[in-house]
Amino acid sequence: MRSKAVRSAxxxxxxxxxxxxxxxxxxxxxSVGGVDTNPLNLTPEVKDAFERFxxxxxxGAVARFERVQQAHPGDPQATALLLEAVVFQELYxxxxxxxxxxxxxxxxSGRHATQxxxxxxxxxxxxxxxxxxxxxxxxxxxxxxxxxxxARAWARALRVAYMAMVERxxxxxxxxxxxxxxxxxxxxxxxxxYVDAKLVVGVYQYVVGALPLPFKILIGFAxxxxxxxxGLALLHDAGARGVATxxxxxxxxxxxxxxxxxxxxxxxxxxxLERQYPRDFLFCLEEANLRKDAGEGMAAVEAYRAxxxxxxxxxxxxxxxxxxxxxGLGEALRGQRLYKDAAEAYEKAAYxxxxxxxxxxxxxxxxxxxxxxxxxxxxAMQDYKMSIDAGPNTSRADQARRYLRTPYRxx
Numbered sequence: 001m002r003s004k005a006v007r008s009a010x011x012x013x014x015x016x017x018x019x020x021x022x023x024x025x026x027x028x029x030x031s032v033g034g035v036d037t038n039p040l041n042l043t044p045e046v047k048d049a050f051e052r053f054x055x056x057x058x059x060g061a062v063a064r065f066e067r068v069q070q071a072h073p074g075d076p077q078a079t080a081l082l083l084e085a086v087v088f089q090e091l092y093x094x095x096x097x098x099x100x101x102x103x104x105x106x107x108x109s110g111r112h113a114t115q116x117x118x119x120x121x122x123x124x125x126x127x128x129x130x131x132x133x134x135x136x137x138x139x140x141x142x143x144x145x146x147x148x149x150x151a152r153a154w155a156r157a158l159r160v161a162y163m164a165m166v167e168r169x170x171x172x173x174x175x176x177x178x179x180x181x182x183x184x185x186x187x188x189x190x191x192x193x194y195v196d197a198k199l200v201v202g203v204y205q206y207v208v209g210a211l212p213l214p215f216k217i218l219i220g221f222a223x224x225x226x227x228x229x230x231g232l233a234l235l236h237d238a239g240a241r242g243v244a245t246x247x248x249x250x251x252x253x254x255x256x257x258x259x260x261x262x263x264x265x266x267x268x269x270x271x272x273l274e275r276q277y278p279r280d281f282l283f284c285l286e287e288a289n290l291r292k293d294a295g296e297g298m299a300a301v302e303a304y305r306a307x308x309x310x311x312x313x314x315x316x317x318x319x320x321x322x323x324x325x326x327x328g329l330g331e332a333l334r335g336q337r338l339y340k341d342a343a344e345a346y347e348k349a350a351y352x353x354x355x356x357x358x359x360x361x362x363x364x365x366x367x368x369x370x371x372x373x374x375x376x377x378x379x380a381m382q383d384y385k386m387s388i389d390a391g392p393n394t395s396r397a398d399q400a401r402r403y404l405r406t407p408y409r410x411x
Contacts (some may be wrong), residue, residue, distance in 0.1 A: 008220055011331055034147025036193045037243040038077045038147045041058035054277045057318035058089035076151035083127040087158045090120050095356040096165045097282055098324045100253050116166055130155055131155035139336055146187050153183035157200045185237060198234040199245040263294035267314050281320040292332045304329035323352035334370055343370035361389035365400050372408040
């Protein structure tokens with residue numbers, strides 16, 4: 001991170017940078033409404049692929065981005081776009097796009113039941129390496145190639161997302177995140193109107209500013225600083241003006257606002273996303289999640305039930321992970337002390353076809369707790385055993401073993 005002394009010298013640096021920019025070769029940057037972007041982002045093919053992406057039709061998005069990459073050999077942005085679709089398809093398959101998973105620090109410190117697919121891992125890493133190598137080749141010819149710097153940053157950031165969520169590899173991922181931030185900070189120094197670069201820098205600033213000190217010490221980054229307020233400011237600009245990252249920036253803003261218990265503000269952000277993509281299952285689900293956390297009680301329960309009803313309409317959602325909605329409904333019912341109904345919702349989440357091991361562990365532990373609170377000890381013990389079976393080496397399995405010995409009483 002820059003020291004205060006370095007920041008105070010930015011005025012001089014800006015003058016020197018202007019002289020460099022005058023002599024550098026012209027870049028293939030396109031300006032739209034005063035915002036600069038890679039012209040590839042404005043092509044009908046990429047826009048069509050993103051329409052499928054934001055409907056959660058990941059197979060359709062992947063197929064379209066594959067065609068884009070084939071049509072633009074050697075272009076790191078084309079490869080990074082394909083990588084994005086592949087990474088998010090896998091995160092969705094593993095129920096790792098459920099924001100309830102990241103809304104507390106247990107995500108950082110707990111042991112979780114994720115199952116890595118070696119073939120998908122190999123493809124993610126291969127695409128990431130390919131995008132970085134393509135960008136490196138262009139940057140070697142022109143160190144100020146903004147499009148290549150941005151593509152390299154985005155490829156690295158996507159690899160970080162996969163490493164953190166699936167592999168739980170925080171130390172290595174954090175080091176790579178710093179490289180992604182460095183690339184995008186250089187992009188913004190060269191061209192402050194390249195607004196998409198603010199996404200990675202904003203996330204980095206906020207996350208580093210929000211990380212608890214013990215975790216920073218654990219991963220060896222205790223001396224690194226960030227700013228939550230600066231991070232949110234950058235994300236708001238990317239959300240308002242970004243060409244390729246507007247939706248992602250607003251999604252991240254909603255998550256960060258949720259962590260800060262600013263639920264009404266988060267709901268407004270999510271409703272804006274819903275208006276843009278009314279058949280995106282995750283955006284609909286997220287409004288219900290936020291209404292639950294905002295303490296709306298039975299209104300939140302009805303919101304979950306509405307999402308479940310819509311998901312059961314043929315063709316309404318391109319892809320719906322119903323287990324996430326059932327789990328959220330269980331949480332909302334539990335908050336109303338409707339323990340029997342909550343246990344049944346949790347159990348439906350765990351029994352849903354394709355539910356990930358992590359969600360099964362979480363759901364069956366919660367179901368067992370609700371059964372105990374409803375004085376259904378035998379059913380509670382069955383649920384605890386299933387939680388342990390789904391993820392025997394997880395933090396929640398440890399809790400389930402404890403409750404097998406001593407009934408859960410809400411403490």
